[in-house]
Amino acid sequence: MGFEFNGKFYETDDDGYLTNLDDWNQEVANYIAQQEGIEMTESHWEVVNFLRDYYSEYKIAPMIKILIKEMKKMFGPEKGNNAYLYQLYPAGPALQACKIAGLPKPTGCV
Amino acid sequence: MSDDLKTPLLDELEKGPWPSFVKDLKQMASKKPMVKDLLRQLEKSYRDKRGYWKHGGLVGIMGYGGGVIGRYTALPDEFPGVSHFHTLRVNQPSGWFYTSKALNELMDIWDAHGSGLLNVHGSTGDLVFLGTVTDELEPTFRDLTAKDWDLGGSGSDLRTPSCCVGPARCENACYDTLALTYDLTHKYQDELHRPMFNYKYKIKMSGCPNDCTAAIARSDMGIIGIWKDDIQVDQAAFAEYVDSGMDIQGSVVDKCPTGCISVEGKEIKIDNSNCVKCMHCINTLPKALRVGKERGAAVTIGAKAPIVEGALFGSVMIPFMKMDNFEDMHDLIERIWEFWDEHGKNRERIGECVERIGLATFIEGIGLDPVPQMVKQPRDNPYIFYEEYYEEES
Numbered sequence: 302m303g304f305e306f307n308g309k310f311y312e313t314d315d316d317g318y319l320t321n322l323d324d325w326n327q328e329v330a331n332y333i334a335q336q337e338g339i340e341m342t343e344s345h346w347e348v349v350n351f352l353r354d355y356y357s358e359y360k361i362a363p364m365i366k367i368l369i370k371e372m373k374k375m376f377g378p379e380k381g382n383n384a385y386l387y388q389l390y391p392a393g394p395a396l397q398a399c400k401i402a403g404l405p406k407p408t409g410c411v
Numbered sequence: 412m413s414d415d416l417k418t419p420l421l422d423e424l425e426k427g428p429w430p431s432f433v434k435d436l437k438q439m440a441s442k443k444p445m446v447k448d449l450l451r452q453l454e455k456s457y458r459d460k461r462g463y464w465k466h467g468g469l470v471g472i473m474g475y476g477g478g479v480i481g482r483y484t485a486l487p488d489e490f491p492g493v494s495h496f497h498t499l500r501v502n503q504p505s506g507w508f509y510t511s512k513a514l515n516e517l518m519d520i521w522d523a524h525g526s527g528l529l530n531v532h533g534s535t536g537d538l539v540f541l542g543t544v545t546d547e548l549e550p551t552f553r554d555l556t557a558k559d560w561d562l563g564g565s566g567s568d569l570r571t572p573s574c575c576v577g578p579a580r581c582e583n584a585c586y587d588t589l590a591l592t593y594d595l596t597h598k599y600q601d602e603l604h605r606p607m608f609n610y611k612y613k614i615k616m617s618g619c620p621n622d623c624t625a626a627i628a629r630s631d632m633g634i635i636g637i638w639k640d641d642i643q644v645d646q647a648a649f650a651e652y653v654d655s656g657m658d659i660q661g662s663v664v665d666k667c668p669t670g671c672i673s674v675e676g677k678e679i680k681i682d683n684s685n686c687v688k689c690m691h692c693i694n695t696l697p698k699a700l701r702v703g704k705e706r707g708a709a710v711t712i713g714a715k716a717p718i719v720e721g722a723l724f725g726s727v728m729i730p731f732m733k734m735d736n737f738e739d740m741h742d743l744i745e746r747i748w749e750f751w752d753e754h755g756k757n758r759e760r761i762g763e764c765v766e767r768i769g770l771a772t773f774i775e776g777i778g779l780d781p782v783p784q785m786v787k788q789p790r791d792n793p794y795i796f797y798e799e800y801y802e803e804e805s
């Protein structure tokens with residue numbers, strides 16, 4: 302599986318998650334977001350950037366509770382809650398934001 | 412794929428005296444091609460002695476993380492009708508009270524969008540819609556919400572709170588299970604629809620220790636009605652049981668687990684200080700005996716099915732709690748979630764977390780004092796010294 306974008310082929314798994322972490326860049330992130338029906342704003346990037354930072358440090362996507370806690374620490378309680386994250390990523394913050402961040406598919410159920 | 416349906420192994424299940432799901436499925440199969448493939452796949456499973464479902468999948472409703480359980484056949488070429496066969500959990504009304512109009516609405520929705528197969532009700536408490544394709548999920552949800560229904564929980568979230576019929580139909584109810592269920596369902600909508608826990612968290616409410624929702628065995632948090640004072644006795648009604656020739660000794664006195672019942676002539680005496688509230692005498696002599704007047708609920712923590720670790724029963728955390736308002740309950744629930752969030756591991760139920768960390772640390776963490784009711788069994792090791800002991804020594 303995979304998709305073409307700007308003349309380059311990007312390999313993905315069955316659910317559309319990039320296979321190679323290094324293929325990722327801002328443009329392709331915007332493209333994946335578009336496919337998901339999401340227009341990336343400052344707020345969307347905050348989540349995606351956090352996920353990438355976390356992944357590069359721990360080699361695993363954070364559990365949702367950690368994402369919420371860290372968002373709370375960095376941006377305050379208005380952004381550190383699940384309802385807010387679902388507003389940004391209605392199909393589920395873990396699933397959708399990880400896809401846009403170019404991380405592997407999270408194994409949990411969200 | 413030919414249209415005829417040969418299921419010799421499944422047909423066996425229609426034989427005995429019991430109602431058979433095979434019969435139901437066949438009825439539906441004449442209307443719904445997907446049910447035909449469901450039967451075919453099941454027949455093949457029986458023949459080959461293995462299941463052909465893939466587990467899990469990334470499906471859901473926009474804005475919700477829970478409520479839909481993705482299912483796909485492993486053999487989509489052979490059984491295209493069940494290439495998707497997702498389950499939806501529909502949040503049931505407290506105590507499972509429906510009008511026939513409401514049930515008709517639900518069936519119409521499911522007839523239009525899915526297999527038409529229902530599970531009323533599943534072990535979770537929800538009304539379950541069994542089997543539809545991904546493209547029908549949003550339309551099903553749209554039609555449900557248009558009629559004021561909502562999805563229940565699934566995944567690592569608060570599962571749909573569920574209760575017994577309680578005071579609506581049952582004289583044993585020691586608190587309003589329906590009201591508490593309604594209250595918790597509304598208060599914790601975010602936790603119910605948007606998974607953020609380590610794993611699932613089930614709350615079940617039973618009005619008395621008969622525990623009709625099996626909260627003690629099937630919920631991370633069981634809220635079970637209980638009384639504090641004496642069992643109410645109507646001696647005249649008791650005398651009538653005696654006069655009727657009932658074997659009071661054999662069926663009541665001898666069966667009291669703590670032997671705290673005695674009978675003198677036509678009078679029953681209960682040593683309430685030794686009663687463990689098993690409900691046996693009250694269930695057997697409903698006209699003569701009733702639960703006490705000072706009513707509330709006990710809270711158990713930690714029951715679960717044998718998935719990761721072995722099966723656990725719930726343990727009593729709070730032996731008695733007034734149920735006049737639910738604020739203390741909210742407070743308790745939130746303290747437990749906070750502790751579990753802090754200390755629990757991914758995919759670890761609260762019961763397993765408490766076992767790993769130790770009950771003492773847990774109750775301290777959620778701000779409870781130890782009480783004798785928390786003791787599972789008396790200690791058999793004499794070489795334990797308590798902090799108080801050292802304080803006295805020094």
Ligand code: HEM
Binds near residue numbers: 463533534716718
């Ligand atoms: C090796 C195969 C499977 C494993 C290891 C597995 C494991 C599990 C586990 C751990 C749960 C959670 C149980 C709980 O604690 O409540 C679960 C629930 C569930 N599973 Fe599976 N499962 C398997 C196959 C299937 C298949 C083939 C289906 C359907 C075709 C299925 C349908 C379900 C459903 C509907 C639930 C939710 C039940 C409820 O909450 O009442 N599973 N499964």
Ligand code: HEM
Binds near residue numbers: 453498533535
């Ligand atoms: C011989 C066949 C089957 C047997 C013996 C069986 C048995 C059971 C039992 C005992 C439960 C727990 C019910 C409860 O405690 O309320 C259950 C739950 C369930 N079953 Fe089956 N089942 C069978 C076939 C199926 C099939 C074919 C499906 C779907 C295609 C299915 C889907 C479910 C689901 C979704 C639940 C959980 C409902 C909930 O969320 O509570 N079952 N089943």
Ligand code: SF4
Binds near residue numbers: 617619622
């Ligand atoms: S649990 Fe008790 S109160 Fe609830 S329905 Fe059963 S017997 Fe009645």
Ligand code: SF4
Binds near residue numbers: 666688690692
């Ligand atoms: S409720 Fe159970 S323990 Fe209590 S008196 Fe009756 S039979 Fe005995």
